Amino acid sequence: MEDASILDELLVCRLEQGRKVVEPCTLVIFGASGDLTSRKLVPALYHLFRAGQMPDPFRIVGFARRPKTDLEWRAELREALGRFSRTQPVDGAAWEAFAANLHYCAGEFHDLAAYQRLKRMVRGFGHPGLAHNLLCYLAVSPSQFGGVVDRLSAAALLEKRSDDKAGWQRVVVEKPFGSDLTSARNLNAELTRYTHETQLYRIDHYLGKETVQNLLLFRFSNAIFERLWNRDAIEQVQITVSERHGVGARGGYYEEAGALRDMVQNHLLQVLALVAMEPPVSLEAEAIRDEKVKLLRALRVWAPEQVRSQVVRGQYKAGLIGDLSCPAYRGEPRVAADSNVETYAALRVLVDNWRWSGVPFYLRTGKALPLSASEIRIQFKPTPHVLFAAQCGPRLDANSLTLRLQPDEGITLRFNGKVPGTTMQIRPVRMHFSYDAEFGAYTPEAYERLLLEAMAGDATLFIRRDEVEAAWSFVDGIRAGWEDAVLGDAEFYEAGTWGPAAADALLARYGHTWRHPQPVHEPRATR
Numbered sequence: 377m378e379d380a381s382i383l384d385e386l387l388v389c390r391l392e393q394g395r396k397v398v399e400p401c402t403l404v405i406f407g408a409s410g411d412l413t414s415r416k417l418v419p420a421l422y423h424l425f426r427a428g429q430m431p432d433p434f435r436i437v438g439f440a441r442r443p444k445t446d447l448e449w450r451a452e453l454r455e456a457l458g459r460f461s462r463t464q465p466v467d468g469a470a471w472e473a474f475a476a477n478l479h480y481c482a483g484e485f486h487d488l489a490a491y492q493r494l495k496r497m498v499r500g501f502g503h504p505g506l507a508h509n510l511l512c513y514l515a516v517s518p519s520q521f522g523g524v525v526d527r528l529s530a531a532a533l534l535e536k537r538s539d540d541k542a543g544w545q546r547v548v549v550e551k552p553f554g555s556d557l558t559s560a561r562n563l564n565a566e567l568t569r570y571t572h573e574t575q576l577y578r579i580d581h582y583l584g585k586e587t588v589q590n591l592l593l594f595r596f597s598n599a600i601f602e603r604l605w606n607r608d609a610i611e612q613v614q615i616t617v618s619e620r621h622g623v624g625a626r627g628g629y630y631e632e633a634g635a636l637r638d639m640v641q642n643h644l645l646q647v648l649a650l651v652a653m654e655p656p657v658s659l660e661a662e663a664i665r666d667e668k669v670k671l672l673r674a675l676r677v678w679a680p681e682q683v684r685s686q687v688v689r690g691q692y693k694a695g696l697i698g699d700l701s702c703p704a705y706r707g708e709p710r711v712a713a714d715s716n717v718e719t720y721a722a723l724r725v726l727v728d729n730w731r732w733s734g735v736p737f738y739l740r741t742g743k744a745l746p747l748s749a750s751e752i753r754i755q756f757k758p759t760p761h762v763l764f765a766a767q768c769g770p771r772l773d774a775n776s777l778t779l780r781l782q783p784d785e786g787i788t789l790r791f792n793g794k795v796p797g798t799t800m801q802i803r804p805v806r807m808h809f810s811y812d813a814e815f816g817a818y819t820p821e822a823y824e825r826l827l828l829e830a831m832a833g834d835a836t837l838f839i840r841r842d843e844v845e846a847a848w849s850f851v852d853g854i855r856a857g858w859e860d861a862v863l864g865d866a867e868f869y870e871a872g873t874w875g876p877a878a879a880d881a882l883l884a885r886y887g888h889t890w891r892h893p894q895p896v897h898e899p900r901a902t903r
């Protein structure tokens with residue numbers, strides 16, 4: 377019993393060491409009546425509260441146009457939590473304790489008087505930390521980012537500074553951050569009129585996923601893989617983010633964005649940067665972000681005349697996804713009947729540095745595909761076939777390592793094994809690690825981790841100004857190559873398939889094929 381007690385104390389000590397130190401603060405959500413607030417932000421904060429990870433004390437203030445009382449806003453959020461919480465049913469006592477910290481401030485985003493009311497509310501909470509430590513979450517349209525920070529500054533709720541000596545103020549902004557390099561630079565300039573770069577937290581929820589975070593630890597703490605992570609051992613890398621559903625009600629947004637802006641510029645390039653970056657000099661936020669920027673700047677930018685041979689776009693036609701019919705993109709609400717907007721993009725990316733010279737990175741993303749999944753597949757170079765080619769032929773597969781980001785987060789190693797028996801038969805087999813099965817616990821939602829990091833002032837999982845601009849510089853080169861070209865027959869694909877024929881042809885030119893994500897049906901640990 378004494379040994380067990382000592383082990384328990386060590387475990388508690390380790391847990392405490394792993395906790396973020398979060399000072400008392402007030403979190404203000406601009407756009408408090410929006411979908412993001414009810415679906416993601418408040419459930420994430422509630423789960424942090426239940427886990428004992430919110431600061432003590434804390435307050436959450438919702439800021440939006442519609443007039444309502446604190447009680448009315450709390451009731452709306454309680455109803456939403458019943459639908460979107462990852463733990464059901466909602467713990468009534470925990471909710472009541474959490475809801476006591478929720479307040480509402482009505483006002484127009486341009487109205488300085490409303491920000492003065494917000495300041496009086498924050499100053500009236502009666503604790504120095506609640507008054508002077510402020511996290512402003514801009515869950516609003518990017519066109520409103522500049523106006524909100526301008527009014528926050530005018531109301532003396534936001535002061536541009538690079539230190540936290542007299543309290544801190546931080547601003548979290550959602551994507552999309554610009555629509556091209558020029559607009560991103562303009563937005564950066566507008567925001568940094570009122571904030572220091574260290575106060576800006578540009579969020580990409582993909583960076584909050586457990587497997588994405590595990591990339592650094594997996595790469596740099598495992599000698600068996602770290603030594604293979606280069607052009608000598610790796611033949612190609614495939615990064616896939618597939619979505620089973622069509623655009624649905626987001627047709628208006630997609631007409632403006634398309635898959636390249638919506639997914640490639642942020643999610644896929646961020647994952648690519650973490651997969652391919654050099655080891656940072658430390659685990660400090662700026663050291664890690666320095667290496668990500670170096671990687672993004674090493675991406676080969678295709679000349680406009682090269683783009684069509686290195687990048688494929690696509691758009692889904694009507695089809696079946698499983699047993700459900702899906703209309704064509706051009707038949708979705710608020711989509712032009714002759715739209716040339718891409719719902720699918722596939723890229724062959726080359727990294728012009730010493731580690732990755734000659735290794736292609738194939739990136740793809742699309743709507744209305746057979747499966748919703750995000751994964752990274754590292755394909756190793758094949759062994760010489762002189763020993764087993766005659767007996768095994770095509771069954772002798774190259775080794776691969778797959779990091780599954782969602783769903784069923786985990787890591788799979790694929791290698792060749794002998795089939796039991798008297799003949800020399802070889803079959804690819806796999807070793808699979810599942811977060812759920814191994815740790816027996818639900819992986820936290822990305823927004824839980826990101827909100828906690830923002831309150832703690834750790835910018836590691838957020839995107840720096842030069843990262844944004846480096847990514848847009850790469851993507852703008854692709855858009856210049858596409859110009860206003862009309863989609864061809866090979867660029868359309870039926871809903872429920874893995875994309876257009878042109879995407880298969882892209883890889884075939886280099887002797888490669890896509891490896892499609894597969895449904896994962898692993899036994900789950902009892903919770």
